[in-house]
Amino acid sequence: MKGMDTIYQTKLYQKYRNAIIMLLDLVIVFSSYVFTFFMDNNFFLDGRLLHITHLIIYGMIFVLVLHLGVGMLFSTPKTLWTYTGPQDVIRIGLSSLVCMVIMLIFTQTMHLFHPSLIIISEILAYIIQLAIRLLYREFHQYMMNVDRSEKALVIGAGNGGYMMVNEIYRGTQYPYNVVGYLDDYKPKGTLVGGKKVLGTIDEVDRIAKENGVTRLFIAISRIDEQNKQRIIELCANTSCITKIMRFSLENEHEGIHVDEIQIEDLLNRHTVDLKTEEIGAYLNDQVVCVTGAGGSIGSELCRQIIRFAPKRLIMIDINENTLYMLKQEFMRKARAGEISQNVELVSLIISIREREEMFKFMRDYKPDVVYHAAAHKHVPLMEDRPMEAIRNNVFGTKNVIDACIAYDVKRFIMISTDKAVNPTNVMGATKRMTELVMQSRNVKDSPIKMAAVRFGNVLGSSGSVIPIFKEQIRQGGPVTVTDYNIQRYFMTIPEAAQLVLQAGYYANQSEIFVLDMGKPVKILELAEKMIHLAGYKPYEEIEIKEVGLRPGEKMFEELALEIEKCHRTDNRLIFVHEPIQITQEEMDRKLDELYETISKTDDTALIKAKLLTLIKDDPQTMSKRGQ
Structure with missing residues (x-):
């Protein structure tokens, strides 16, 4: 099989393949006519001599030229023999039928061949051409199947399953x-x-074991979320590696591709009901800025924003590599026609900690909408260096907010976190502090509308638990969890970004929006499912090890308690806190105290204690601590 693949890859074959196939078909036609002619003359066994006249030569030339022209008309040389199917049978049949009719007219005019000879020759040529193609297809299939030692089951025996089986056997991608x-x-x-239907989907574990199956392919084209979840759970509980067939629409042609089961499939996240007309109302033809644009949330925000055709998209980050790659991605999509080429893309290396630079930026570029996603977010790192978290998350955010107010930005939306609810760690406390900063600003004489959006962990973000678990499984374990009972809320990155855009429309008086994250997920169960999906047995082939809570880490996040204190917006997944009453003077006094503390000492315990003390007087925090 490798030798044949080598031939196919040669420039000679690729360049002259159609000519070679056409030549072979002409040889078959010529041989069929010769055989029929000899058969009609009893193969000259009665002693007669073969006389080849000029008329016979001209007739055979006409036959070959005719088949060449009709073959090119029906594109018979261009069909791939490996995938010979009903359409090819019809195409070759029509080609032969056209040639037969023309030859019958020709022979009646020239009185050259008997009509029966024409009919028999064309039928014989058709049968041989088709037989060679089908035999080649079967031989190719047999050669590919020689090395197919691993066994697979396909879940779903409908159109999707049939397509999946064809996809498996059509090449070597799925051996x-x-x-x-x-x-x-x-x-x-x-x-x-x-292929036979062997049983129901509930029997997947038993049937897979009985047949020595190591791979499962879920191939159901139409299914509701509840049944999809059930099937994925059943497959995940086997020892087989599971893949799922997904349908895509690319270049205006529907196609399929096969992916690994993603943890998003298991978590059964909500479908976001975006009100695109509302989002477009404040983004279309506007100058939009995203800070932290190179990060997981910031970059996805940019991808979502650009669909609403802003006049200019300004991407700000301190990480030049991620910022450069994001702009390159958009430029490729613009060239491919996937996004509008009319959107002006601007990438700027600016640190939000540089107050003067933020003011210069607002003055020079005059954005209409600012999404603030720049922040230090990793809890353990912020516990080690709380002064850095404060300088970046608190004072950096204050710089952005003040600059937005000073230069009449219409809308400011800040990314917050569930860890800002009753915070016990530095990262959560700095985020709560930024919420207070935003809510304390005096904007009565400003057109700006502001809001903060809280949500939990996003799946697949850099440094999050999902990619860490994947890498640990790839290395053979152990998979480490901080505590066997720890729970977290999860949301996909696109889902979070879409809800942030939607919440931005509701922004008015410095509200805090809380996203419905669904049900919390036990991290231990998450680890077990990911190990199953990778084809291993948890605790037997891949160890799961408890390593203890990290500094500042909670067992349970309190987003659900927050939702109880909110009221729902028009979007069922977005809730809103009423603004609290805190004056700008009072907040600035707190910030002065905090700045003085980090300026005078590097004592991490002292800095953290001061930070938590300063947010203790926050009415929301006080109400929770009193419960």
């Missing part, structure tokens, strides 16, 4: 031998594309 299907609605023993 598996499909033993059959599992389907809840087709009787056991039903044949689909030559």
Whole structure:
């Protein structure tokens, strides 16, 4: 098989393939006519001599030229023999039929061949051409299947399952031998594309073990979320590596691709009901700025924003590599026509900690909308260096807010976190402090509308638990969890970004919006499911090890308690806190105290204690601490 692949990859074959196929077809046609002519003359066994006249030569030339022209008309040389199917049978049949009709007209005019000779020759040529293609397809299939030692099951025996089986056997990308299907609605023993339905999906574990299956392919084109969740859970609880077939629409042609089961599939996140007309109302043809644009949330915000055709998208970050790569991504998409080329893209290396630079930026670029996603976010690192968290998260954010107010930005939306609720760590406390800064600003004479948006962990963000677990599983374990009972809220990055955009529309008087994160997830169960999905047995093949809570880490985040104190917006997934009453003078006094503390000491315990003390007087925090 490797030798054949080598031939296919040669420039000679790639350049002259169609000509070679056409030449072979002409040889078949010529041989068919010669054979029929000899058969009609009893192969000259009766002693007669073969006389080749000029008329016969001209007739054969006409036959070959005719087949060449009709073959090119029906594109028979361009079809790939590996995938010979019903359409090719029809195409070759029509080509032969056209040639037959023309030849019958020709022979009646020239009185050259008997009509029966024409009909037999064309039928014979058609059969041989088709037989060679089908034999090649079977030989190619056999050669590919020689090395298919791993066995697979396809979940779903409908159109999706049939397409999946064809995809598996059409090449070497999926070198598996499909033993059959599992389907809840087709009787056991039903044949689909030559493969049997072996049972229902609930029997996946038993049937996989009985047949030595190591791979599962979920291939159901239409399914509701509840059933999808059930099937994924059943597959995840086997010892098989599970993949899922997804449908995509690329270059205006529907196609399929096969992915690993993502943890997002298991968590069954909400579908975001975006009110695009509301978002477009404040983004379309506006100058939009995103700080922290190179980060997980910031970059996804940019991807979502650009769909609403702003006049200019300004991406700010201190990390030049991520910022450069994001702009390159947008430039590629613009060239491919995936996004509008009319959006002006601006990338700027600016630190939000540089107050003068932030004011210069606002003065020179005059953004209409600012999304503030720049922040230090890793809890353990911020525990070690609380002064850095304060300088960046608190005073950096204050710089951005003050600059927005000074230069009449219309809308400011800040990314916050569930860790700002009753914070016990530095990162959460700095985020709560920034919420207070935002709510304390005197904006009565300013057109600005401000808001903060709180949500929990996002799946797949840099440094989050999902990529860490994946890398630990790849290395053979152990997978480490801080505590076997710890729980966290999760949301996908696109979902979080979309809800931030939606919440931005509701921004008015420095509200705090809280996103509905669904049900909290036990990190231990998350680790177990990820190990199952990778094809291993937790605790047997991959160890799960408890390492203890990190400094400042909570067992449970309190986002659900916050939602109880909120009221729902028009979007079922977005809740809102009423603004608290805190004066700008009072808040500035707190900030002065905090700045004085980090200026005089590097004592991390003292700095953290001061930070937590300063937010203790916050009415929301006080009410929780009193419970």
